[in-house]
Amino acid sequence: MAAPDPSGGNPSPTRSHTISLYVNDRPGVLVRVAQVFARRGYNIESLVVSAADQSGFSRMTITSSGDPEILEQIIKQLAKLVDVVHAVDHTGDHSYETEIALVKVACALDSRTELLQIAEHYSAKVVDYGADSLMLRVYGSSEKLDAVIELLRPYGLKELVRSGKIVMARGVRST
Amino acid sequence: MTPATNQEARNGPPSGAEKLVQSLEREGVEYIFGLSGGAAMPIFDALVDSKIRLVLTRHEQGATHMADGYARATGRPGVVLVTSGPGATNTVTGLLTAHMDSAPLIVICGQTITSMLGKDAFQEADVTGITYPVVKHSYLVKDPEQIPRVVREAFYLATSGRPGPVLIDLPKDVTTAPCRAPFADRVDLPGYRVPGRADPRSIRAAADLLRGSRRPLLYVGHGAVISGAGKAVVRLAEKLRAPLVNTLLGKGAADETHPLHLGMFGMHGTAYANKALEHCDLVMSIGGRWDDRVTGKVDEFCVNARKIHVDIDAAEFNKIVRPDVCIHGDARLAIEDLIPLVDMLDTDDWLRQVGRWRRQYPLKYSKRGGLHAQHVLDRLQQLVQGQAVITADVGQHQMWAAQFCLATTNRNWITTGGAGTMGFGFPAAIGAQLGRPDTKVWAVVGDGGFQMTQCELATAAVQRLPVKCLIINNNYLGMVRQWQELFFDNRLSGVDLEGNPDFVKLAEAYGIKALRIRRAADVDRRLREAHEYDDGPCVVVAEVVKEENVYPMWPAGAPVSQLLIDPPKHKLEKPVGST
Numbered sequence: 001m002a003a004p005d006p007s008g009g010n011p012s013p014t015r016s017h018t019i020s021l022y023v024n025d026r027p028g029v030l031v032r033v034a035q036v037f038a039r040r041g042y043n044i045e046s047l048v049v050s051a052a053d054q055s056g057f058s059r060m061t062i063t064s065s066g067d068p069e070i071l072e073q074i075i076k077q078l079a080k081l082v083d084v085v086h087a088v089d090h091t092g093d094h095s096y097e098t099e100i101a102l103v104k105v106a107c108a109l110d111s112r113t114e115l116l117q118i119a120e121h122y123s124a125k126v127v128d129y130g131a132d133s134l135m136l137r138v139y140g141s142s143e144k145l146d147a148v149i150e151l152l153r154p155y156g157l158k159e160l161v162r163s164g165k166i167v168m169a170r171g172v173r174s175t
Numbered sequence: 176m177t178p179a180t181n182q183e184a185r186n187g188p189p190s191g192a193e194k195l196v197q198s199l200e201r202e203g204v205e206y207i208f209g210l211s212g213g214a215a216m217p218i219f220d221a222l223v224d225s226k227i228r229l230v231l232t233r234h235e236q237g238a239t240h241m242a243d244g245y246a247r248a249t250g251r252p253g254v255v256l257v258t259s260g261p262g263a264t265n266t267v268t269g270l271l272t273a274h275m276d277s278a279p280l281i282v283i284c285g286q287t288i289t290s291m292l293g294k295d296a297f298q299e300a301d302v303t304g305i306t307y308p309v310v311k312h313s314y315l316v317k318d319p320e321q322i323p324r325v326v327r328e329a330f331y332l333a334t335s336g337r338p339g340p341v342l343i344d345l346p347k348d349v350t351t352a353p354c355r356a357p358f359a360d361r362v363d364l365p366g367y368r369v370p371g372r373a374d375p376r377s378i379r380a381a382a383d384l385l386r387g388s389r390r391p392l393l394y395v396g397h398g399a400v401i402s403g404a405g406k407a408v409v410r411l412a413e414k415l416r417a418p419l420v421n422t423l424l425g426k427g428a429a430d431e432t433h434p435l436h437l438g439m440f441g442m443h444g445t446a447y448a449n450k451a452l453e454h455c456d457l458v459m460s461i462g463g464r465w466d467d468r469v470t471g472k473v474d475e476f477c478v479n480a481r482k483i484h485v486d487i488d489a490a491e492f493n494k495i496v497r498p499d500v501c502i503h504g505d506a507r508l509a510i511e512d513l514i515p516l517v518d519m520l521d522t523d524d525w526l527r528q529v530g531r532w533r534r535q536y537p538l539k540y541s542k543r544g545g546l547h548a549q550h551v552l553d554r555l556q557q558l559v560q561g562q563a564v565i566t567a568d569v570g571q572h573q574m575w576a577a578q579f580c581l582a583t584t585n586r587n588w589i590t591t592g593g594a595g596t597m598g599f600g601f602p603a604a605i606g607a608q609l610g611r612p613d614t615k616v617w618a619v620v621g622d623g624g625f626q627m628t629q630c631e632l633a634t635a636a637v638q639r640l641p642v643k644c645l646i647i648n649n650n651y652l653g654m655v656r657q658w659q660e661l662f663f664d665n666r667l668s669g670v671d672l673e674g675n676p677d678f679v680k681l682a683e684a685y686g687i688k689a690l691r692i693r694r695a696a697d698v699d700r701r702l703r704e705a706h707e708y709d710d711g712p713c714v715v716v717a718e719v720v721k722e723e724n725v726y727p728m729w730p731a732g733a734p735v736s737q738l739l740i741d742p743p744k745h746k747l748e749k750p751v752g753s754t
Contacts, residue, residue: 024366027315028303035307069493076490082312082332085366 016045017071017091018167020175021060022052024083033060033084036077042066046099046164057085059175061166063142088175090167095175100139100163102127103149106156107134115155122148133158180224191319192217192350195283196225198326201358204254206230206245206609208238212258214298215285217350219256230609230638233630235262237602239269240628243278244603247589248564249610250401252279252333259285260298263305263344268596270309273340275593276424277401279333280340288348289317302344311339319349320356327359336369337488338401370487372512373504380500381459381483382516388457388481390525391417394440394469397424397592398462398487404507405429405585408461411510416522418529420448422463423573424592427582432561437529438581441469443574446536446727446740451529452477453735459483462506465495466593467731467753475734485509536727536740538578545720546695548572548647552579554698555617555645558706563615564607566590568600568624570654572647574725576619587614598627601644605635608642615643615706622648622675632685632712641709645702646678646716649723657724662749682714689714 023029030049037044048061064071071089078087090097107115107130119126119136122144128135138148142165149160169175178184182193189197195218199207208230211219222229232238235257242253257263263284273280287296303315312332314325322345329341385391393412399405399421405428412419412435419429420440431438440448452458458480463469465484470476473495484491484498485506492501502509540549552575559565561583567573567590582588589607591599604618625646635642656670682689688708690701692715705713729738732752 028307028313031304032307039308073490073494076492080488080490082364082367 014065014067015091016063016065017089018095018097018165019062019064019075019078019087019089020167021062021078021087022085023058023060024085025051025056025058026083029058029083032081033062033078036074036081037064040070040074042070042074046162048164048166061164063165088169090169090175093169093173095167095169095173097141097165097167098139099142099145099165100137101145101149102159102161103136103138103152103157104128104133104159105136105152106158107132111155115152118148118151124148181220182224188353188355190217190221190350191322191345191352191354192221193224194319194322194354194356195326195345195350196221196227198323198358199227199254200225202326202330203251207254207256208232208241208245208606209256210235210238210258210262212262212285212298214259214287214347215256215262217347218283218285218345229256230634232602232634234628235265236268236598237628237631237634239266239280239282240272240596240599240602241606241609241631241634242280243269243273243599244566244589244606245610246273246278246280246606247603248586248607248616250586251610252281252330253606255280255282257282257284258298259287259302260300262298263302264300267306267309268594270306270340270342272591272594272596272599274309274311276591277338277397278340279338281329281333282340282342284342284344285350286315286344286346289346290348292346303342306342309340310342313342313344315344316349317346319352319354322349322354323356324359328362328364331362332364332367336367337398370489370504371508373485373502373509375512377500377502378509378512379516381502381513384457384481384483384500385415385459385517385520389521390454390456391415391520391522392451392455392458393417393419394452394458394460394463395419395421395425395428396460396463397422398485398506399425399428400462400585402462402487402506402508403585404461404510407507407510407514409433411514411517414514415517415520416526417520418451418526420444420451422466422469422592423577423590425463426577426588427585430583431581432583437533439577442471442731443578443725443728444469445538445578446738447529447532449727449735449738450532450536454528455480457481457483459485460498461485461510462487464491470495470735471729471737472732472734472752475736542695546693546698546717548649548717548719548723549575549579550695551645551647551692551698551702551717551719552576552619555619555702556580558699558702559615559617561587563587563617564589564604564611566600566604566607566616566618568618568620569595569597570621570624570652571649571657571723571725572619572621572653573600574654575647580619597624599624601625602628602631602634604642604644605631605638605640608640609638615641618642618644620644620646621653622646622650622672622678623652625678626675629681632682632687632714635712636685636687639711642712643705644712644714645705646714647719648675648678648716649719649721650675651721653723654725656722660722660724661743661747662730678714678716682712687712687714689716691715692717
């Protein structure tokens with residue numbers, strides 16, 4: 001089954017961008033960042049914020065898609081924010097990206113074996129075994145998550161929570 | 176001996192408010208423009224013991240424009256102090272105005288006590304939240320010990336790099352609590368870098384591009400005013416033998432009476448400046464941001480010309496146009512670095528052509544059939560000869576003032592460009608006069624805009640400022656009326672300002688000298704009388720013909736080539752551009 005691939009293969013000018021930000025850990029930073037997107041009518045598809053290794057700073061990973069010229073402008077405007085130490089667009093630079101999903105899927109007795117096979121194939125862990133549902137934890141590229149979710153959907157998706165993508169540049173390059 | 180200040184009487188550490196005011200004194204603040212209220216009372220109280228002069232305005236919007244005018248006239252930041260809630264929200268228009276035009280402003284707001292934040296307390300407004308999009312940066316201070324650091328950072332941010340407004344929100348319990356923190360001298364802002372000298376490679380690339388040009392044009396923007404690049408720009412123009420144009424906000428950076436200067440270009444710029452833009456083979460923006468008022472239809476803007484863009488803000492590169500060379504840094508330093516790398520260009524034909532356009536399409540106006548605004552402004556130019564600060568409001572009078580009142584000196588022309596804020600001109604002139612007491616200051620305003628901040632007549636009167644306010648009164652919102660005439664079949668809607676007061680009587684009610692001009696023959700005499708009157712403000716009301724249009728013009732969104740030098744003889748399509 002082909003999963004939708006938001007990041008490549010399509011020559012359309014709209015593409016998904018993965019942007020990492022290193023920011024001051026201060027109130028209002030998230031609003032300032034979000035407004036750079038909102039002002040231009042751009043949707044933030046995923047957003048992950050957490051503490052950085054240095055105290056007083058946070059990391060944000062944001063995915064958004066749209067016209068590359070406007071995204072270039074968005075990244076420059078992000079970099080201009082006083083609370084943003086740096087903003088890097090990791091699109092197409094082969095950085096390592098990953099995401100976690102928790103999936104609660106309906107699990108009738110006769111479909112349990114199939115579901116467990118799917119889970120095993122995708123290295124998904126069963127983290128909750130209910131009477132009529134399973135909770136799976138799966139991680140990997142967003143495309144892999146899309147694929148496994150589409151496979152599980154026919155069984156009856158009860159709930160889905162995705163963490164949003166996180167990214168780290170490889171080797172000597174910095175995120 | 177009685178203690179000189181409250182703090183000495185207490186014999187303890189300063190309060191947050193006292194530390195704030197002392198920090199402002201250390202920043203060299205002369206004036207604070209503001210209006211009091213409950214949450215700001217501790218700060219107003221601390222001002223009693225300060226040498227900083229409080230200019231009490233009649234509305235907070237006026238305070239922001241005064242501070243803005245002060246900042247633009249002096250190059251030093253303007254400081255505003257208001258109370259919480261509506262006091263703070265009344266500064267939003269002034270913040271937008273300053274933000275759009277990169278003016279250094281510090282807006283200090285009182286706020287409800289920290290324990291009541293977010294609980295809909297009396298006069299509480301989420302002011303940092305409301306103002307995020309219109310500030311360069313902002314602070315909600317919850318710890319009095321942070322006050323010295325925040326003030327230092329705010330001034331540094333407001334004035335460095337691309338300047339802009341910074342807002343400081345101060346809860347009342349923070350300003351009343353003691354502050355033991357020392358004054359801050361250094362700033363630690365890891366996310367903020369101030370560009371200085373541009374990369375020499377970009378300067379060399381610009382020199383290479385210039386070398387091949389036969390029809391160069393230097394386009395001077397507000398960045399040249401802010402960085403004081405004007406003299407260097409003129410030297411560059413002279414060395415290259417290249418003509419100059421400036422934007423509405425770039426006026427004054429380079430002397431507009433210089434033989435190579437073609438004045439303002441753009442939507443209502445001179446025809447010869449716009450012809451030069453249309454036909455140049457290279458256009459170099461020096462601190463301009465290719466605003467829609469100067470590019471017209473971007474797809475058809477200078478398609479055959481190479482483009483060089485000098486800007487201190489990297490986010491301006493590739494925003495509107497894709498330049499061949501981007502020079503990221505301070506405009507003055509960049510031009511000074513560029514001058515030694517360029518030689519005289521072969522521009523004889525080009526300068527001859529530009530000269531022909533200048534003779535062929537001069538600015539013109541009718542002197543018949545009543546008093547014309549252009550005539551009044553033309554005579555104002557003859558009177559002040561660039562030696563006065565002129566502030567302009569927004570509308571037809573602003574464009575005519577920009578066309579006729581040539582600026583020869585940096586920071587002698589002040590108007591609201593990006594935001595186009597009606598009500599800016601008069602309070603900005605008050606601020607400019609306070610900052611430049613030895614220079615004559617004229618506000619040129621329309622009857623519409625003037626009424627938005629006319630309450631500041633009281634402020635000007637109390638301060639006994641010799642500021643002059645020329646009201647170009649056509650009893651219309653004239654620019655909108657012009658557009659309705661040209662593009663909406665003259666279906667006038669919401670533009671007739673019937674009910675205007677008698678502005679002479681209005682000024683006199685404030686104890687302000689006021690003069691009226693009804694006839695062209697009175698113009699010189701009345702303007703001179705106002706110009707020479709220094710014993711307080713003077714309002715001059717020019718009762719001009721009601722239905723006059725600004726030309727040249729191009730409809731918003733049209734290419735530069737569709738410039739209307741004269742009134743059109745056919746019906747125009749509705750414009751496609753922004754406004």
